[in-house]
Each structure stands twice: as C-alpha cells, then as structure tokens.
Amino acid sequence: MMFTILQKVAYSGLLLLAVIVLNFFLLHAAPGDVADTIAQSMGGADAETMERIRADYGLDLPLWQQLLEYVTGVLHGDLGYSFFFNVPVTELLLERLPATLLLVITAQLLALTVGVLLGVISARRPNGLASHFVTLLALFGYSAPVFWTGIMLLIVFSLMVPIFPVAGMSDATLTGGWWAHAVDVAHHLVLPAITLASIFLALYSRLCRASMLEVLGSDYIRTAKAKGLSEGQVVVKHALKNALSPVVTLAGLQFSAVVSGAVLVETVFSWPGLGTLALQSIIARDTPTILGILFFSSLVVVVVNLITDMVLRLIDPRIRTGVA
Amino acid sequence: MPPDPILEVKGLRVELSTRSGTVPVLDDLSFSIDAGETLAFVGESGCGKSMTALAVMGLVPHPIGRIASGSIRLAGEDLTRVPEKRMRAVRGNDVSMIFQEPMTALNPVYTAGEQIAESLRRHQDMGRRAAWEHAIEMLAAVGIPDPRGRASAYPHQMSGGQRQRVMIAMALACRPKVLIADEPTTALDVTVQAQIFELLKDLRRETGTALILITHDMGVVAEMAERMIVMYAGRKVEDGMVTDVIAEPKHPYTRGLISCVPHLAEVLTEERPDLTEVPGVVPPLTQFGRDMCLFSSRCPLADDKCWEERPPERRFGAGHVAACWHAEEVS
C-alpha cells in the first residue's frame, strides 16, 4: 500500500516537472521576450541596450541552459517577474491563491454534499418528486452557462433582494475581530460558491442517483434488509458507502474543471483570486504570470488527485488491499 | 399431542403486478414446519420457491409485489399483520435467510466480522466488543480456520465457500427459530457443497433451528430433509415425507423430477421408474393462477378435466398430499 502511494507521488512529481518544462517552452515561443517588455516600458531602446538587457537576464545563453535555470528557479519557488504588476510572480500568486482555494474548495464540497444528498433521496424514490427535481436540476446545470447563473443570482439576491454583497471578498470598512471578518468573508462567499457549485452539483447528483440505484438492487442490500436493519441504516451504511466511489472519482477528475470554472465566477463576482488575476494578465499579455497560474493550478489539481486517491482507499477496501 | 408447528403458512397468495396485469406468483400456498425439522422446497426455476422465502421474511419485492391474502404464523404470531417495525425485529433474529449467491451477498466494504456483529448489535442488545467477540465465536462455529484473523478480512479476500460460511454464521448468529437456505450451494463447487451441507446438518442438530432448504437437487433433498414440498407454477403440487414422496410420488411432475436423477431412483425405490425427462417448460408468469392444472401441457396423463379445473389437494396416507386429478395412476 505504501508503495502504491509513493508511486502516485512520484508520478505527480513527474507530471509537475512536465508542466514546468512545457511552461518554459510556451514562454519561449510567446512573441517578444523580457527585453522587449522592458524596452517597451522604457519607451523604446536601441539594439545595443537590448543586447545588454538580454545578457543581464541570461537570454543569450543556449536553450538547454535557460531551461535548466528556469526549472531550478521554479523548484526554488521563483516563477519569474511580472513586469505588468511589478512584483515577483510567486509573491503575486501566493497573495491570490487563498481566495481561489477558499472558493473552489467550498464550491466543490457544497456540490458534493448537496449532490450526494439529492442523489440518495431521488434514488430511494426513483419516480418521486425529488427524483424529477434532480433530473430537472441536472438539465439546468448542464445547459445554463456559469456566468449567466452568476449574474442571475447577483440580480436577484444582491440587487432585487439585497441580502448578499455584490462584489469582492470582504468589506474594507469593517472593524472587529477575526470572527467578524470570517463571517464577512463567508457572507461574500455565498453567491460565488453557489454559482460555481451549480454546474457540478447537477453532475454529482445524477451520478450518485445512478450509482445508488444500481447498489440498491444488489444482493448485499437484500442481505442487509434480511438482517432487520432499518431503511436508513440500509441506505446510509450499506448502500451509500458503496455508491460513493464513482462519485468521489468523478469529483477528483472534475476538480480541474472546477478550477477553470472559478476563472469565470471570480470575474463575475470580482473575487480577488487567481481567476481574476488570470484574466488581467491575459489581457496584459503578462506571460510569466499566466504561466505561473498554469503551474499553480496544476499543483492544486495534482494535490487534489492525491487526496481523492486517499479518500477512495478509505472508502473501498478492495482498492486498499489491492486485490481485484 | 404433536407440538404446534413453529411456522405455519396458510392460503398464502402473493401477487405481482406485471405489464399484462396482476398475477399470483404464489397461489393458495399452505405448509408448516416443526421446530428442528428440515423441509425441502423443490421445483424448476421460476416456480416461486424464492418468493415463498421472501414472503416469510417479509421482503416481497416492493412495490411490484404484495401479499394479497393468507397468513404466515411464526410461533403463533401472524407476520402478514404485524407493522414493519415489528417485522424488522423478527427479520434476522427469529427468521433468517441465506441467499443463493455468496459472491455478491456480502457487502464488499465491511469486514466479515462486522457484518456478523451488526446483526448481534441490532437484535441482541450487545455492545461493540461483545458483538465482535461473539462474531468470532460464530466464525469458529461455522468452521472457519483462524476465526479471529478472518473476522477482519473483507469478502473479496475470501473464497466462495468461506463467504457462504460467513453468511451462515450471520444468519445463525441470533439463533433464529427458522433458517431459510435458498439454494445455498449452487454457486459453489461440489466438494465445497458437501461441506456446507454437513455444516448445516451439524448446526441444525446443535441449535434446534427449523430449516427450510430450497434446492433444485433431488439428491440433496434425500440427503438433508425429512419432509419435502414440490412447487410448480406458484402452487404446491406435492407435500410429504421425503421417503414417501420419492418411493411413491403422487404427482406426475414429482415423478418426472425424481426420474431426472437416476442414481436416486435406483437407491431409493425397488423398481426403477421410466426414465422420462420432464418435457416442456414452466408456463409463463401470466398463466399462473388460471383455473386448471398448470402442468397439463407437459403431463402424459392430462385429460379435459385437467385443462378445465384446478385439482384440489388430496391426502394419501400420513401427511402425504398431492394436487393431481390422476394421482392414483402416477406410481
């Protein structure tokens, strides 16, 4: 078991390395280089100055040497310098990362819990009201674009019935202790999290419903009933634990989609995370920042995949003990 | 004065709603079993053997099936009339069941010990520790080597035979009054089959549990049971002591089943009956419940009466009952 986990970690490391190398080549392939950017900010420079700048930044070295330096740089936490924001990229990203993590994790957990709940309820009565509701919700979740959902929620719950703030992550004028701030952030988080969760909620509830229906028809559920367990015990203890594996697997696979979804949601709600930063840096053609974001998102996705794997092991002993 | 039977089923009718209407999958079924007795149910696939078991367990498939009439008395209490809460207290405690498929009947995500202990906690007011210890004792009783170690094993780490032993341990954990074994060995290979039957025999002797054994195998019936019931198309066609029924079947269907097993006929009867297989198949579910002998289409003795009227159950000697218009001509 320890071995397979180490194996996974090693694979993840290799994957991240590949992302770093890819980043380097993208950086290299992008039109213009650091020297151009600097020259631009100086209001133009002659060929000689350009040469000097290139030499200063090591841009005249052979490609493989540049690559080596880039990789060691990233491994030491140096993702380059953003000339647009005038700060090191790592610093910029670390400042924005918590907001995105908070949004993405909240949305994912919300989508999972509510999705599983709806899935279980609708699987127990496949022709009941809840079941039709889930089907409808799934259709809606698939078809409604996430920015539309976000704007609709904003219009209804921030403008027409102003119970949630329109934008941002916190109220700058707020005074009080950390608790007041936490409540304030949570208050700001509600609409963005619901918006982001809505797409995945539909997906998870549908899969959970299908998975539960299959499990509820299986022999061991009949065995559990024959033991005289109550319906709740049968559904939660015996069925759900079996039905959860596919849902957790899907949630792990979907996490990168949640992160991309966050870009749109953050933009709609002016949430100060990596998503808004991504948009700004794309518009500004701030290549180091864009690639830094790419690297950070890969890191997040890889870590989440590892966590997913652990959770699956926890749920299903067949994976844990490694026998088919 | 013989003791009251531990389980007595009277006039049981179970209906299934199908696309072509409501059909009686069990039609006016009556039988009883005494404490410590073994009663075998035989019959081809689809005759309603499993449905009988599910009806006794109160697990008729919902919502397509329902108990339409009749009574199921367990130690005097009519299980068709008790509320679901009471039925849950009976299930797995007073009546329990072993299913056909040991490979899939255990929950893959819980250990063998936990699945046995769960029953004990549910019905016997045991705490975690006590239930776990008792589960280990049960595993030992069903002949699992290293029971303490195996209690922590998951189903996928066990062989089919071991899983079926775990099922038996689970079913017997609360010392039920009636144990129903629905083809407990069909999925297992022959040597393991023999071991499981030995185990069931031993356990029955030790616990005094009444055993309802559902099987296709007439050899098993002769080996295990005192009494047998032959089911055909949702109806009981013959009921009697195993020796009587095998020696002198009163229903042509029973005779057909027996003659399908040559060695059995050789051993248990003096002269060997014709080796006629039973040609044809069980009528479709939609035909169940018609007022006729449902075996007519396959019966060499059938005449107009058989096609027009359901034969009543008639008594031949002590406890030997058959439903055939031509019972006298069969043996």
Ligand SMILES: Nc1ncnc2c1ncn2[C@@H]1O[C@H](COP(=O)(O)OP(=O)(O)OP(=O)(O)O)[C@@H](O)[C@H]1O
């Ligand atoms: N859940 C169900 N839905 C629809 N029909 C069912 C269901 N369960 C049983 N039946 C039908 O009821 C009839 C009796 O089934 P049952 O399982 O009792 O047969 P059986 O005698 O146990 O057969 P086998 O030897 O194959 O186990 C069959 O025709 C079967 O198709």
Ligand SMILES: [Mg+2]
């Ligand atoms: Mg069956």
